[in-house]
Amino acid sequence: MMLYIHIPFCARKCLYCDFLSGYGSEEEKESYVRSLLQEISLVKEPVGRYISSVYIGGGTPTVIPAKALASVLASVRERFVLTPDCEVSLEVNPGTVSEKELFLLREAGVNRLSIGLQSPREQELRVLGRIHGWEDFLRVYGEARDAGFSDLNVDLMYALPGQTPEKWRQNLETVAALQPEHISAYSLIIEEGTPFSRMQLSLPGEEEEYTMMEETQDVLSARGYLRYEISNYAKPGYECRHNLGYWERKEYLGLGLGAASYIGHRRFSNVRDLKTYLGRKGRPSEIRENIRTLDLQDEMAEFMFLGLRKTEGIREEDFFGCFHRSIWEVYEKPLTRYLDLGLMYHRDGRLFLSRHGLQVSNVIMADFV
Ligand code: SF4
Incomplete structure (x- = not known):
């Protein structure tokens, strides 16, 4: 069994993003953590079963104070049995976490960080509406190493407005030179309802996008990364066990706003409206919806x-x-x-x-x- 924990807050919404995330006041964040702790204390299904991976994603989990994230992990440990080698991943955005907090998170049991960089180019980061620059990323990357993280993923995006295969290749080389253990490379998808869907963007054509995908495998395999999934590359032994679990149809329980679960041939998800989630104080029977038994x-x-x-x-x-x-x-x-x-x-x-x-x-x- 695996656990996914959703933190739906971000410092600011990126222009391409349609994830279940948004700006939250300090009061909303505090109230959310309270509801999440309540939900963890009330779930019944997997209690007593071993948890092989925990993934805290978002949103930007690190817009919540590290102390609060540590308390969430502590309550997970109280409620479930984590395997001794349990993978505990946390999504981090540069510009939202301090060195002190990284140490605290490492101590709290986080052993894998997934850093949302998307691009090492300032111009591309601005186009995407990201809150950070390359220097912010370098700082968080170095501090994560200092804090003892030996399993780092860097998220990158290609097929960005104005991007050429050559620029993408350089982006890959710049990031691979740092030797993170894992690199995820996704193509930009223009999702309906996002600011990008209403903008006139000069996007690479199909052929250029195809070339970029090809380049990804060439550049990364030359630097010791194995492609183990369509968009994921890892140094041997550093494949993300949590994501592999999804592709291998392992059971997982989703906690928090909108989080999806797959347990006992059933798929279901939590409500997606923040006010409703907070109002129901994490009571599983009142927050779960879209329950579907798979045939x-x-x-x-x-x-x-x-x-x-x-x-x-x-x-x-x-x-x-x-x-x-x-x-x-x-x-x-x-x-x-x-x-x-x-x-x-x-x-x-x-x-x-x-x-x-x-x-x-x-x-x-x-x-x-
Ligand atoms: S940081 Fe991630 S979740 Fe938040 S708005 Fe940007 S892409 Fe979306």
Whole structure:
């Protein structure tokens, strides 16, 4: 079992962001932490079960004082049993956390930081509406090392307005030179309702975006990173166990505003309205909604489109072990098509996307839904 904890506050909204996050007053943040602690104390499902990873994401969790985040982790430890090697990740934005707080968070048990940089270029950061500069990132990166963090991820974005493949390559090289253990590289998606969706942006074309995706693998593998998922690269042994858990359909409990859960063949999520969440004081029966029991068809589809995100793909015997049916009996048509097209390989009982298949994975996944 894994835990996800959502902190829905940010210092300021980035222009491309459609995550469940926004500015919060000090009073709202305090009240939110109280409700979250209450929710943790009231959940029933996984008590007594081992937790293999905890992921505190947002929003920007570090806009909450480190002391309060430490109290959330302390209450998690009271309520659940964390495995001795439990991965405890925290999302951090440069400009929102001090060195002292990083030490405190390390002491509280956080052992992996995911730093939202997005770009090392000041101009690109301004375009995205980020609150920090490159220097802020360097400071937080160095302080995280000083505080004892030996597992750092850096989030980057490509296909930004005005960006060329050459600029993206330089961005990758600049960040990889620091040797973080993990790099996530996502392409910018223009989401409806965001300021970006209403702006005239000069975005790279499809071909340029494709080149950038290709460059990512070339640059990072030359520097010792393994691509283990469509957008994720890690030094050997530093793959994010929490994210791998999602793709391997491990059960997880989401805590906090809008957090999603997958437990016992059911998917559900918490309410997304802050006032409602605060008003119901974390009572699980009153904050959970969209409860859906997955049928066999849903589970098999999820197995396929989540598992194929990983570069190692899926194992035929795992499919059989889960569903007591052969993967070929259920998905013969799409599997044969993508194998024939060279977008997928079949080797040693595993099915996985080829390099080209990973670039067009959205189209392939849709075929399994
Ligand atoms: S910091 Fe992250 S969550 Fe917050 S507005 Fe920016 S992209 Fe969204």
